[in-house]
Amino acid sequence: MRYQTFTLGLLLLTMYACGKKEEKKAKMTNTDTMSCESSLPSRFSATNNTNSISESKTVSYEGMVQIPSGEFLMGASDDEGRQDEYPQHRVKINAFWMDATEVTNAQFEKFVKATGYVTTAEIKPDWEEIKKQLPPGTPKPDESLLVAASLVFTPTATAVDLNDASQWWRWTEGANWKHPQGPKSDIKGKENYPVVHISWDDANAYSKWAGKRLPTEAEWEYASRGGLIDKKYFWGNEDPEKGKPKANIWQGKFPYLNMAKDKFAGASPVKSFVPNRYGLYDMAGNVWEWCSDWYTPDYYKDLSRSIATNPKGPSKSYDPMEPTVPKKVVRGGSFLCNASYCKGYRVTARMKSSPDTGLGHTGFRCVADIK
Template sequence: MRGVRSAVLMLVPMCFLVAQAEPKSCCGVLPSRFSVPVPPGMVWIPGGEFTMGGHGRFVRPDELPRHRVRLDGFWISRTPVTNDEFARFVKATGYVTTAERAPTAEELLKNAPPGTPPPPAEFLVASSLVFKPTEDPVPFNNPLVWWEWKSGADWRHPEGPDSSLEGRGDHPVVHVSWFDAQAYCQWKGGRLPTEAEWEYAARGGLDEKENVWGDEPVSPARCNTWQGTFPVENSEEDDFYSTSPVRKFEPNGYGLYDMAGNVWEWVGDWYRPDSYAYDATNAVTVNPTGPSSSYDPQEPYTVKRVTRGGSFLCNDDYCSGYRPSARMKTSPDTSLVHTGFRCVIPVLFPPE
């Protein structure tokens, strides 16, 4: 999806790593008293191999070719980062998110095609993208018809300035850009997961399955997605119109929650539709970190990072984004009402 800054330019014409250093000890194995403690709120994912890429009925070209990947073990957040957790980060650091800062015309034009006119002054305000249902069914080739650039929408005000986080402390934080997510992870002593780490963790030990729970189809009992006619009416069979508490639905095989639905999650990788082609030339690719740069032929002037996992707006008629192999691409300054993140902490020594 086009980012917040880039989306404005569409609308105008239309109207630390904790432990990756070399070991300092000469000892091959440290005594148990030196074992790494369990980071609060995180789950250990043991290293291993899996088949990365699309499986099932809804596979898209950028999920292929499937290829074998081997990963070292890592810690990953049990849930997406919540509003309460993000609030503690902001209180401790004074951090101001992308959506809370007014963009400049230069920022907006940075990823625009040559010759794009500068946006009018009324667009140069602190804003973010919120979902706006349509009155009637619409073609799915122009997502801007169900997104609204709203002044005052940010992580504290998910639907706009008149909304709040009351009763939503345990919901995923949203309206965070890639930069915001990375800043939080660094504060926690970690980083965003790679695409490969995210997909491996999402599969929960179920290799080559369509969904995080297996090959059975999605249902309102499994995850927070859209039921009804998108983007017109959500029947709320899962009891939620937008985000849900992070532990509302059953965890996957690794004990991770919301690896399908609820909110899209930022990962570290740049987006390219052909990024799997190189990895597929290897028998096994070890600890991939994605391409060195971004390119999306649909929007060649906009650099993009990858998001994973789908959201409360996904359904099979539109994107089926809740599948563990599904990839979305978004400019890193984007903030939206359905996008959050979780963190990874790689370690030298796994838990005992």
């Protein structure tokens, strides 16, 4: 079993699609890329061995939508995109199937019951394995950190420094997909909510069991656009807080005042908002969604040299903010995204996170090839 650690001042969990106010593209450099979750509480995480999950040879297309083949412009064309959303480039995508909704608690529970799978957040880290990946002499952390746990969002009482995410994230023992707010919480009555506290490894394991896979980043953006050309959001260019609520996002002053005009202060049941033109729900807001791609900040530059056909991402990850930590791409934004702090619900917005990381606003959906 492979282990990775993320500890304050050593390896920061970074999800940079969120941040302070959007920078103008012309002014941005690699060092301008802010992390919306830097300065997190110290955390240690264990990684599951998903090789124990057998890949299903059959696929149920129930609850899936067939996405037509096509060609589109991927990436940002306006001045709101971050540096790694440029240059905009042309991509061809084959037709494929995609889950109409994020994977729900009920669906994930069925998987767990069938396989006995234990998620990353439910495994106590092993210090003897962890320290093999750390510099010699790294002191052993307090035993209170070496527990099965995950990061839980806790709103602050007042305005705080938005560069210090440790003020609203809490390393919470006993938090996992069955207990999203900690051991005293549960998912009773929330069978139709998206499953959260899911690492990439967990999402990949579920996908294999279902005979599906995680979407490539290109497939995700193509499907999210729903056939619209060069629009900021999956519904067009209208601000999400104008008119009828279009997605589950943070409405108010992050991270201490959520007006919940969309009627949800946290995650919402799937299908609570109007789908995009392909019939896909929650392609903006609610919970972040894992993609299959490794992350690099300049991958789009490589793709822009010619028309890319079904790109699957770089062969390996590199994040200049954390060069030693491999990252996977996450898309779509969450219920914590707010225009003053995070516009991760933009259709081109990219986020990155280590494969063994799960949080209270991260889930996934699957895709399947047309055979």
